[in-house]
Amino acid sequence: MPFLENVVRGRGVPAARLAEVAEHYQHFGGVSPINQQNRELLAALRTEFDAHGVGLPLYWGNRNWHPMLADTLRRMRADGVRRVLGFATSAYSSYSSCRQYRDDVVAARDEVGADAPVVEKLRHFYDHPGFVQPHADAVAAALGSERRATTRIVFTAHSIPASMDATSGPDGGLYSAQLRTVAGLVSAAAAPDLGWDLVWQSRSGPPQVPWLEPDVNDHLRALAKDGVTDVVVSPIGFVSDHLEVVWDLDNEARQTAAEVGLGFARAATPGTDPRFVSMIRELVEERLHASSSGRRLAPWDASGPSCLAGCCPAPKRRPTTPAGS
Structure with missing residues (x-):
């Protein structure tokens, strides 16, 4: 429940719906499977980086549960990392699937302090x-x-x-x-x-x-x-x-x-499919080598590596209704 409360904080999700979702997790040992899936993806990506001579360390930070993003940035700072290429496990453009990640990075850097590593989000990959x-x-x-x-x-x-x-x-x-x-x-x-x-x-x-x-x-x-x-x-x-x-x-x-x-x-999701893992490495190499010729299948794209200032704004929150009103 503490994890779910972090997920929905400020969104006005009814308590009954939150309790219902919490019950779903009990069917899987009371834990989200996503952390283990992230560990598996990181392990596959480490192998991919090593095989292609990408000599970068890999870190992992979460929005809503440990390892929290701010803690990961502190670890990076202690390791001497100053610049970070950030891969968000969300392929699409919206506040929840993109802008909120950028806002999370800003908040985490503010928490860590002025010498926090600078994070540059990799481009959207929906059409890769x-x-x-x-x-x-x-x-x-x-x-x-x-x-x-x-x-x-x-x-x-x-x-x-x-x-x-x-x-x-x-x-x-x-x-x-x-x-x-x-x-x-x-x-x-x-x-x-x-x-x-x-x-x-x-x-x-x-x-x-x-x-x-x-x-x-x-x-x-x-x-x-x-x-x-x-x-x-x-x-x-x-x-x-x-x-x-x-x-x-x-x-x-x-x-x-x-x-x-x-x-x-x-149908299955990509998970650790070798093509998906290779895609992440390609996105990193695009940014490392300032390449604009990344592979993509769509004939258009309105979302480059840097979003416009007014793109995907945060939703307006409705005022909380006092109990009994």
Whole structure:
């Protein structure tokens, strides 16, 4: 619960919803799987760096639980590190998936002091082949060889407030636009003959605030009514099988599919796929060598290595209603 309270602090998440999410963690030993997944990614990246002569140390800092980012910056400072290339395990543009990480770095540096290492965030990687291709191969594997014309691909990503999407990127709507781009790329590579949809999952905000819809469970019910017999659910909004994938999809969405008679398969996330690990090394080398020729599959991109000052602003918080009002 202390971890979850850090995650949702200031967001107005109802206490009942927080207790419900906390219960989900009890099915996995009361701990988030994401820390171990980060350890595995770091180990794979160390091997990748060593194999390609990238002689940089690797550090890891979290936003909401230990190792906390400020503590990691203190360790870097003690080790003599002055400049840091920061990789955020989020591929897309929005306040929650990009700007908040930048704000976290600023807050951590302020906590550490004037001699804290300078952190430069690496570019968004939503359209990098090392991210797209593992997702595409995972969809193809989940489809198998017995797929039917009545099978549909359902791509999912974390829902965010509609107002946050509307202010993502310099012109708005970049979060959902990037996800539609990735969905199209993955679909074209894995199953160009099948239809697909982009839907949302893991909403956590108060019910009176509009969030991106449709929810994956509502969408599965609608597909069953429309004659779809099987779905492959691909969580393109995520890089690893953390709790929002293994609970919200492997448990809740799978149960919904069973209730409405849909065949259900869930495509894997990149995790430590060698192509994804190599992608991180490539992003580092791009910055080290001041290269602007990084690999990408999308024909456009509005998010370079440095975000504009007004890009993806923090959402406006509603005033807290006094108890009993």
